[in-house]
Amino acid sequence: MEGNGEISDTDSGIILHSGSDSPMTHMKDVTTHTRAMKLKHQALQERLEICLLELKKVCIREAELTGRLSDDYPLLPGEKPPQIRRRIGAAFKFDEQSFPRGAEESELSFVDAELALQMKIYEAVRKLCEEVHPSKAVKKSRLQQCKREEKKLKRLQETAFQLRLEHGRSSPLPAFNIAQHDLGTSDDSSLSDSVVQDEEVTSQSSQLSSGLPDPGETDPPRLPSVSSQSFSKSSYMSPSAAPQNLPQTPSQSPHPSLTSTPSFSSSPASDLPPIQHSPWTESSLDQPYQKNRKSRSSNKSSSFKTELLPPLEAVFASHLKLGHSQSNSTPSTPEMRVHRQLSLRIPNPESPFERERGRTRSARRRLTEFAITLPDAPLPAVNYANYVNSEDSNSEHSFSSYNSSPCQELPCDSPKQYQSAFVHSGPGGSCGTQGFPSTGFYHNPRQQSSPGFPKAYYTEETAYRPELDLARGYYTQRAPCAPNRYEYYYKDPAVLHQRAQRPLPPDIRLSPSPAQWEHPQYRSNGLPKQVVNEQLTSWHHRSQLKSPRSCSLDRQGAVRVKNISARETAFHQNQKYHEQVIQRRALQREETRWVVDDGSHFMSQV
C-alpha cells in the first residue's frame, strides 16, 4: 500500500512538473495548454482515485480491527458504507433478563452480567473443545482454555450466588437460564473460525473475545456498562500484539461479506494461543528454587521433618556413639546398611513416613517419586516404629548386651521385643506386617517364631520381585564377603522352591514352603515397577560404592564393647524410643547373622 502511494506520488510529481513547465508554453498554443491541463487534471484524478482506494483499504482494515468504520471513509454520494466484518471475535446473544435495568444492586447485576458473559464464553470454548482439530497442540490449548473458563465460570457463579444470598434473593436463575438458552442459539456461530456471523447483533449482543490472555488470576474484567445492556470487553491485547494474532485466524478475506454492526464489536482476538499462558511474571532468583514453588511432596517432607526430626536425631546420636565403639567395622558400614534397608522398604506402599525418613537421611532420592507413590499416611506411631526399625543398622550388637550372651541370642527376649515392636506398628495394620515382620521373621527362624511372620516376609518379597535381576547381579558380585538378609529377598521364587525341596541347613528350617510362597499376599502386592526400580538402582549404586566389608569383624568382635554403650544410651536417653531402637538393632543384627550363615548356600543357587 505504501508502495502504491509512493508510486502514484512520483507519477503525479512528474506530471506536475510538466504542468509547472506549462506556463512557459502557455503563450505558445492554447491547444497545447489545454492539453497540458487535461493531462494534469487526469493525472490528478488518477492520483485522487488511488488515494481514495488506499484510504478505503486503510479504513476497512481499521474497521476490521476496531470494529468501527471510520468517519473518514470516502463515500460517494450514492454509495452505502461497506459492511465490515470484524475478523475475530464472537458475539453472543443475551436474554434481557440477565441485565436488570435498575441501578440498584449494582454489584449483583454486575456479577450477573459477567456471569452471563462467562457462560457464553464457556459454552463457546467448550464447543471449540469438542470440535475435531487435527493439531494436537490446538486441541490441548483449547482444552486448557475450556478448563480455565470453567473455573472462572464457577467462581463467578459462586460469587453471584453468595451475593444473592446476601441480598436475600434466592434464585440465581437469570444467569443459569442464559446458559441453557444459549446452548441452542450460539450453535450457529462457529467460534472455531472466530467469525461473527450474527446479523441480529443488536443492543443486547455483546462482543467479546474468549481467547484473551488472562491478566492475572484476578476477577474477570470489569464491564464498562451494564445498564446499557450492551457491554463490551475491551481487548487486553496491546495494539502491537493484536496484529500478530491476525494471521492465525482462518478467515482472512479483507472484504466483509457478512454483517455485524461494527459498532458493537470491540475486541480483536479470540484465536487461541498454542500454549496457555500464565500471566507474565517475574521471579527473583535469590531464593532457592524449592521454596517458592510449593511442590506437594517437598512440603510434605519438610513438615515431616519437623515432626519427626527430634527422634531421629536422638536415635542417630546414639547410633553414632555405638558406631564409634564398634571398633572394627568400617565407618561407612552403618550408612550402607541404613540405605539398604530404607531403600528396600520404600516399595512398601503403607509406610510413607518411612520413605520420608529415607529421604531425609539419604537425600538422593527424588521427591516426585515419593509424592507419587504415597498413599495416605498411616499413623505416626507406625512411622516411628518403622523408622526406628529401618533406621539403625550399626548397633545390632547392643541387643545382646541385655542378654549378656552375644552369640546365642535371646530366645527369651526377642519374642517380647517383637511384640513390642508390633504394638507400635499395630495401628498401621498392614504396615506393621510389612515393615516389621521382615525383621521379625529373619530373627525368628532360630527362635521358632509365630507363623504369621512369613506372610509379611512374602509381601515384602513381592515388592522387590521386579528387581530380581538387578539384585541378583549385585549379590553375585559381592557374594562371598557380605551376604546379608536381603539377598534372600531376591531369589526367584523358583529358586526358593528348589531350595525348599532340598535338605535345608539347620539355619533355615523355617524357610518358607512352596505353599507359603503361593500365599495370596505374595502376588497381590504390586507396586509401580519403576519406583521400585529406581529405589533399588540407587541402593545398588550406593552399596557398590561402599567397600565390601568383612563380615566377621564387625559381627563378632565388637559385640561386648557395644553392649555397654548401648546399655548406657538406653538408660540415659529416652526410654520409649531407645528400647525400641535397640531391640530393632538386635533383631537386625541377628537377621544379618542368620543370613550370613547360609549366605553361601544361597549364592550357590543363583
Place this chain on the structure above:
Amino acid sequence: MSNFIPGQPLVAVVQRIEIKKLRQGDNLILGFSIGGGIDQDPGQNPFSDDKADKGIYVTRITPGGPAETADLRMGDKIMQVNGYDMTMMTHDQARKRLTKKNEDVVRLLVTRKSLEEAVKNSMGGYQRQ
C-alpha cells in the same frame, strides 16, 4: 532476534556473562529476577520488541548484587545458561536451571537491544532482514 522464524537458524548477538552466586547462609543469591518463559504470556513482557517472544528476560537487577557486578542488565534476554538453551523453557525450568544449588557460577549468554544495534550499525545493516 526479534524476527525468529521457526525452523530457521537463529542469529543473535550475545554477550557472555558470568555470575558468581553469592552464598548467604543456605541461599545462593544471583541478584536478579527473571520473567517470561514459554508458559507465560509474551504479550505482557515489557522488555521484548517482539511481543511473541517467549524468552526469559531479566526483569530486575538487585543493586550491588552478583548480577550487577557481572554486568547483567535489566531487559537482557537470556539465551543460554551454562550451555543450556533458555529460549524454549518454561519459567520454572529457567528458574531451576539458574538456581541450581551445586553450581556456584552461572555462565549466561545474553542478548540485548543495544548489543544488537551496535553490531548492526557496525555491520552496516548487514544483519537486517
